[in-house]
Amino acid sequence: MTDLSLNLKSQEKQYNIYIDNYSLADFKSKIVENIGGKKVLAVISKKVEKLYGDKIFPLCDDEKFTVYKYILPDGEKHKNFKNYQRILNFALKNGFTRKDCVLAIGGGVVGDLAGFVAATYMRGIDLIQVPTTLLACVDSSVGGKTAIDTDFGKNLVGAFYQPKTVIIDVNFLKTLDEKQFKTGLGEVVKYAFIEKSCGMVEYENLINFLGENFEKLMRKDAKILKKVVEICVALKISVVEKDEKESDLRRILNFGHTLGHAIEKYTAYKKYTHGEAIVQGMIFAFEQAYKVGLIDENYKFAALNLISKFNFRSVKMPNMKKLANLMRMDKKATSDSIVFVLPKDYGQVQICKFTTEELS
Ligand code: GLY
Numbered sequence: 001m002t003d004l005s006l007n008l009k010s011q012e013k014q015y016n017i018y019i020d021n022y023s024l025a026d027f028k029s030k031i032v033e034n035i036g037g038k039k040v041l042a043v044i045s046k047k048v049e050k051l052y053g054d055k056i057f058p059l060c061d062d063e064k065f066t067v068y069k070y071i072l073p074d075g076e077k078h079k080n081f082k083n084y085q086r087i088l089n090f091a092l093k094n095g096f097t098r099k100d101c102v103l104a105i106g107g108g109v110v111g112d113l114a115g116f117v118a119a120t121y122m123r124g125i126d127l128i129q130v131p132t133t134l135l136a137c138v139d140s141s142v143g144g145k146t147a148i149d150t151d152f153g154k155n156l157v158g159a160f161y162q163p164k165t166v167i168i169d170v171n172f173l174k175t176l177d178e179k180q181f182k183t184g185l186g187e188v189v190k191y192a193f194i195e196k197s198c199g200m201v202e203y204e205n206l207i208n209f210l211g212e213n214f215e216k217l218m219r220k221d222a223k224i225l226k227k228v229v230e231i232c233v234a235l236k237i238s239v240v241e242k243d244e245k246e247s248d249l250r251r252i253l254n255f256g257h258t259l260g261h262a263i264e265k266y267t268a269y270k271k272y273t274h275g276e277a278i279v280q281g282m283i284f285a286f287e288q289a290y291k292v293g294l295i296d297e298n299y300k301f302a303a304l305n306l307i308s309k310f311n312f313r314s315v316k317m318p319n320m321k322k323l324a325n326l327m328r329m330d331k332k333a334t335s336d337s338i339v340f341v342l343p344k345d346y347g348q349v350q351i352c353k354f355t356t357e358e359l360s
Contacts, residue, residue, distance in 0.1 A: 018167050020170070031167070041090070044105040045071075068091075072110055080148055104130065106131075111146075112148070112155070115127055116161070130166075134187075145160060171222075173220060182275055182313075189279065192210055194347070197350075199242055203347070206231055210306060254339075258340050259280065259323065261277070285341065289344065302346075
């Protein structure tokens with residue numbers, strides 16, 4: 001098992017992130033050692049409950065606490081205020097106290113929504129993240145971002161709220177469908193392009209690693225999957241430890257996301273996956289960076305070559321003026337500028353600001 005830890009200096013808070021192929025064997029001890037109260041609110045994705053519910057819940061059975069199951073339908077559209085309120089009411093009805101905890105089992109939608117419930121229920125109760133998609137393993141379960149979507153955009157209401165622990169079992173990834181797996185790969189590729197900017201003392205060279213292990217990764221070879229998750233989580237930890245609240249460095253994790261989020265919003269979150277949208281955002285960033293002379297042709301070619309290897313579904317680019325308006329709703333935008341993360345060298349990025357006119 002790989003046991004990584006995230007240390008937040010500001011709050012003197014530290015938590016562990018366990019990564020393994022448990023086959024769920026170690027699962028119970030990891031959960032039990034992190035539960036303080038008598039009640040556990042397990043918010044679980046409908047798909048995951050169907051596939052793994054009969055294995056997970058007997059494991060959670062313990063005389064020290066009772067598990068209350070809340071099954072959440074799958075899909076971004078369910079990460080909304082209605083479900084947030086329903087889960088809070090469920091917890092209140094069942095008498096959850098401040099000592100109890102939320103166990104989020106699922107992908108980014110479950111993690112973000114259940115995380116926001118944990119962040120706000122009685123001003124905050126413990127949260128354990130059990131990510132079951134690649135995207136949630138490498139990104140959303142680590143670092144404390146919790147949120148719900150609104151009519152005005154994605155993740156516009158939320159809180160920074162760190163989990164008590166994150167338990168990653170890459171075995172869950174074996175049953176991911178192609179679409180879900182690929183959307184996570186979009187985030188993995190992102191880490192390759194920002195790796196050197198994440199501030200780790202040693203780095204793996206994820207661009208080469210992905211190129212060399214491409215076939216195994218696509219076959220979901222357990223060893224390679226675990227290694228990829230470990231590299232991405234270590235990079236995320238490095239960034240979050242330096243800038244928990246995204247005032248500076250953490251913005252690099254949004255490489256490809258400014259445009260990606262606008263594409264998702266423009267197409268009402270229906271046409272493209274998050275991964276496909278951010279991959280288009282990265283392609284756009286490489287093209288812009290080349291145009292303004294930040295990167296040379298060799299790097300642009302190598303980067304686009306790696307992206308094309310994964311055969312992500314391509315995005316039909318909407319009108320840039322319309323996208324620019326949507327990008328102004330981005331949380332990183334100010335009243336007169338839009339923040340973009342652009343590549344500047346192999347595995348390195350920099351933060352740039354553009355006015356709406358410049359973008360158009
Ligand atoms: N998903 C980007 C972040 O956690 O900052």
